[in-house]
Amino acid sequence: MACTSNRESESSWIPPGEEYYTRLKRNLPTVHHQFVDAQLKSLAGGMPLYKVKGRGKLLPRKFFLDTEKMVLRYKGSERVLGGGSNVWSISSMSEVREGEKDFTTYLDWMDNIRDHCLAIVFNSGQKVKYLYTASRPERDMWIKGIRFAMHLGQYMDQRAQTDRYPYSYLESFVQVDKNKNGKLEIKEVMNLLKQLNARFDEKQVKQLMREAKKQEKKSDVSLNIDEFISFYHLLNTRPELNELFWRYDKNNKGYWSTRDLQDFSKQEQQVMLSDNKAKEIILEFEPQKDFREEGSKMSPTGFKDFLTSRDEQLFNSNCREVYHDMTRPITEYYINSSHNTYLEKGQLRGPSSTDAYVAALRKGCRCVELDCWDGDGDEPIIYHGHTYTTKIKFCDVISTIKEHAFKFRSQYPVILSIENHCSVKQQEVMAQYLRDILGVMLYAPENPEKKIPSPDDLKGKIVLKGKKLPSKVVTDDDIGEMSEEDEAAEIPPEERREQTTHGKLKLAPSFSDCIGMKALSYKSVSQVLDSDSLFVSLSESRSLSMIPNDINKMTNHLLVRTYPKGTRTNSSNYYPVPVWNYGCQVVALNVQTSDKSLTLNAAKFKDNAGCGYLLKPDFLLSNKEDGIENVLNGRRESGRKRLHIKIISGCQIPKPKDSKKGEVIDPYVKVKVHGVEKDTRTQRTQRIKDNGFNPRWDHDVTFDVSVPELAIVRFVIYDDDPGIDDLIGCFALPFNTIRQGYRHFPLYNKDGDKLNQAMIFVHASITDLS
Structure with missing residues (x-):
């Protein structure tokens, strides 16, 4: 049985165009309509901007913001075969912001460079496009315009749930109506179906078109916009949902009562609904005004909207809230972690950027890595040592982390995994930056307690993990030595920019005082178990070659971090599941590489509101003699x-x-x-x-x-x-x-x-x- 919508908006439809968008703008909250009317017109007409490429190359382009097609497009490039698109979909954008640090360092010959720059971040967080404007007011106008378009797109997505004429339908009609006569002929409809990834027999399509037109005659099979919407609804009929609906429509009434909804929820969804909750669901999802006002009837369309809603998805909506006990020692949690966070692409060549840190934090990472080296002019830098990757300033990274650490989905601590290759002098510079930029956000207790802090204890804090001097060291003469952990040593010699060394590095007391989590270099299991450190790192190869029970013993004493082997120069990822099974808490992945491993990581940390911390199962927190062998072998x-x-x-x-x-x-x-x-x-x-x-x-x-x-x-x-x-x-x-x-x-x-x-x-x- 075909189910068409009988929504209140049917009689008040406005065709796509100026009136339609004007109504959307008026209904869109938090928008100043004077701005919309004046500024969007300027942006739609096109304005000259520069795309910023590579190490600061400026490419002149003319940009247009099209809020009807919901795209940002540009002209002026002679694209080669296989190049990227000059049309950026608004729906693929997640953020637009001003004053980027990375590429402005390459344009520092220009005055007030950051006042002219904006960055557009796309959904994955890893892709960022940079633009340069002629002035700060022009930059602000583009930022506001793009943000408005993003809000408009979100609003239209919401309207699509309740409006018989959602934007996507109208967009499809306009795109397929090639001759612009306001009607779709059979050929145009068949082309549309190919775009929608469906293959129908032409005879079957003509029959659906006649049903949409409510006619029997075979002469006219073209569709105007109203008939097209009816056709689209017929096409979107879900027989499998209708079958389910009629099964619980006890007396063939054509609708569900609140009791029918309760019966379905109890029998099929394993959820008990109170009378009030059932009425709330009907009020939220039922499109028919009379059914909704009564609050006691649900149509097949209301049922479809309910069953496809976010809260009814396979992923339990209760897990979108923090529900784990967050007061246990931090060693008892899995922590969402990133490896060589500063890299946008490969491990040997390519850009390092502060935006890579933003992308990692956006993806839920709560442990990020900083490889710190001496830079020119006593300015510490971050890059992948002994390689051809670009360099970024330590201070810019710390500022970026401070700005974004608690901006997205979590207030639980961000751990900075420090690989320190700096001289004492530049370590002192880093210490000053840390205290000046982070201030009270820096977790660096003068007298650390023996009790291991919990994620709850460290809310809103940024914690440095690294080598730390013994507490007895009090003068510069007593500066200790720190073993250099140089992952680049694993890279084949012919692929390195420089040869690695295996000497010692001295540790500055001022920098040591900033370390909130003491780390040690792994030598043996017994050495780890006898230490007072809170962190140890194991390479992928070492972690997979060790006895699982030995690793699990270490994880009950401190945080065990694993990272990809140095030969993964293309930034590929290792399979994280085995080391999670052993109990390793900090499994660092190359988050710039979208692959199966990253999908599994995102899935694992989707739980507990995506806050980046997951309480480990009890059997991984046990110190029993038989360890976890029975669990790993499935003998439970x-x-x-x-x-x-x-x-x-x-x-x-x-x-x-x-x-x-x-x-x-x-x-x-x-x-x-x-x-x-x-x-x-x-x-x-x-x-x-x-x-x-x-x-x-x-x-x-x-x-x-x-x-x-x-x-x-x-x-x-x-x-x-x-x-x-x-x-x-x-x-x-x-x-x-x-x-x-x-x-x-x-x-x-x-x-x-x-x-x-x-x-x-x-x-x-x-x-x-x-």
Whole structure:
């Protein structure tokens, strides 16, 4: 049964154009309409700006802000084949800000350079575009204009949930109506369907178009805008949701009562709803005015909006709040961590930037790395020593971290993992910067307590991890020596810029006093267990070659940090699951590299509000003689679970980025549990030929999981090809955050950006096996 919307907005639709956007602007909160009317007109007409490339090269371009197509575009470049796009989608932008430190250092010959610069940050946080304007007022106008466009896009996304004429529908109509006659002919509709990744028989499409026109005659099969919207709704009908709805419509009323909603929630979703909560849901999601006003009836459309809402997704919405006990010693938590944070690309060549720190913090990292070296003019710098990576100022990095450390999703501490290669003189400069810039945010107690602080104790604090002098050292004559930890020594000699040395570095007392977490160089397990340090680092190779029980013993004494081996010069990542299973708390990854490992890291730290700290399972905090061997081998007497997932359908799954024009995908879903070796298994669905728009699988997969506390479930959607299957999108989440019942989950591309409107519909159930 086709379900069309009967929303209040049907009779008050305004076609796309000036009136439509004017109404959106008036409804958009926190916007000064005088600015919108005057400034947007200037920006839409185009203004000359400079793109800042590489080490400060200025490229003259003319930029246009188009709030109808929701893009920022530019002209003036002679693009070569294979180059990037000159159109930047507003929906892909996450932030715009002023005064960037990194590239302005290359333009310091210009006056007031930071007053002229702005940076646009894209969704993944790793991609940033820099622009240079003629004046500060012009810079501010662009920043305000782009921010307005971003708010407008968010507002239109919200309206899409309740407005019969969401922006995406109107945009589709305008783009496909090539002859601009206000109607879509059959050929134009067929082209649209190809763009939407759906293959329909022309006869079937004509029948849907007639249904949309509410006519039987076969002569006119063109669609005006109102008929197109009806056609789009027919196309978006979800039979699998309607089947579920009619199952709980007890008396074939055509709607649900509050009791029907409660029955569905109890039987299928494993959630008990009170009468008041059921009414709240109807009030929030029901589009029909009369049903909504009564607060006791839900239509099929209201049910669809409810079931596709964020709070009903597969990931448990309760886990979006901090619910772990945050008062335990910090050694009892996994900590979201970044390796060589300053690098934007590879380990040997390419840029270092402060924006890389912003990207890591945006992704939830609470431990970032600083490789500190002597710079010119007694100015300490950060870069990957003995390589061709660019250099950035230590003071700029500290300022950036202070600005962004607690800006995103967490108030829990940020740990600065210091690799100190500086002379005593420049260490003293660093100490002064730390105290002047961070002030009270710096955690550097004069008399550290023996009690290990908790994440709660360190809220709002920035903590340095590094070598520290013994407390008895009180004069400059007694400056101690510090072993140099030089990861570049692992890089093949022929790829190094300089040869590494293995001498000693002296440690300045003023810098030592800034260290809040004392670190040591690993020599043996017994040495670690006998120390009073709070941190030890193990390379990827060493951590995977050690006895798991030995590592777990160390993690019960201090924080164990692991990092990629130096031969990963392309910034690839190691598989983090085994070292998490051993109990390692600080598993540092190259967050600039979007790959499976980073997907798993993002999934793991999605839990507990994404605050970057996760309390480890009790069995990893035990000092029992038998250690964790039984757990890692899957020989547990309790806690085992069976996960059953029915992969039902997909919705608006896009083509792979580089697919051929007009090609329609053949999607299938692969599901893998990542955990202890016994639990790590993969299953997949069949492929659905020529349908990414609304594929239907109805495929069951089952996993027996012995250690659910350590398991991560990852879904990957591929396009089945004769050669290598293209990855379209993926989604992953910790086992213990899975919500039972009928659920949707979104898809993310390989860069970690959300694929708009793409969803997978599943049913999940979990049963105890012990």
